[in-house]
Amino acid sequence: MLDHDEQERFTRLWTQAQPSVTGYVRAVVRDFDVARDVVQETALILLRKFREWDTSRPFLPWALGVAKFEILAHRRDAGRNRLVFNDALLDAFTESWGNVTEEISNEQAALHACVEHLAPRSREIVRMRYGNELSAPQIAERLETTAGAVRISMMRIREQPQACVKRRLRSEGTTA
Numbered sequence: 001m002l003d004h005d006e007q008e009r010f011t012r013l014w015t016q017a018q019p020s021v022t023g024y025v026r027a028v029v030r031d032f033d034v035a036r037d038v039v040q041e042t043a044l045i046l047l048r049k050f051r052e053w054d055t056s057r058p059f060l061p062w063a064l065g066v067a068k069f070e071i072l073a074h075r076r077d078a079g080r081n082r083l084v085f086n087d088a089l090l091d092a093f094t095e096s097w098g099n100v101t102e103e104i105s106n107e108q109a110a111l112h113a114c115v116e117h118l119a120p121r122s123r124e125i126v127r128m129r130y131g132n133e134l135s136a137p138q139i140a141e142r143l144e145t146t147a148g149a150v151r152i153s154m155m156r157i158r159e160q161p162q163a164c165v166k167r168r169l170r171s172e173g174t175t176a
Helices: 004-028 032-048 059-077 087-116 120-131 136-143 147-172
Strands: none
Touching (some): 004 087, 032 059, 087 120, 087 147, 120 136
């Protein structure tokens, strides 16, 4: 069992690494529920093996390595799935994920800021679609409109944050 200081250190490191690990797992494991389970199992393993972590090395690559093995375990257990990465591709993906994490983080921050500038109804549609993962017909039912109208609104709404994100990233000099 970890002492209080070790638990606190783990919590800080995991809190910082979790968005990257979650993004990596979701990019490889397309089923949202399975990806959530893989991330959760990864966190438990990291906690259990925290004393084994080489503190002279960064935490994120270690966490990504554990996540990779959890993905492989899931693949082994769900071997009948037709869509799986081969081991070499998964190794390359794991290695490169740590390098793109900062860029993705910048893009997520810009997207969040841009979505906040949408009109309230547009923000609500975005929240229902991407936050609650509702379909166009489900959103239409809640808004008392048609699924077609929701789809057209989503097309128009997507254009606004997309252009806003590009502008923000260009102005910050991070990417475009």
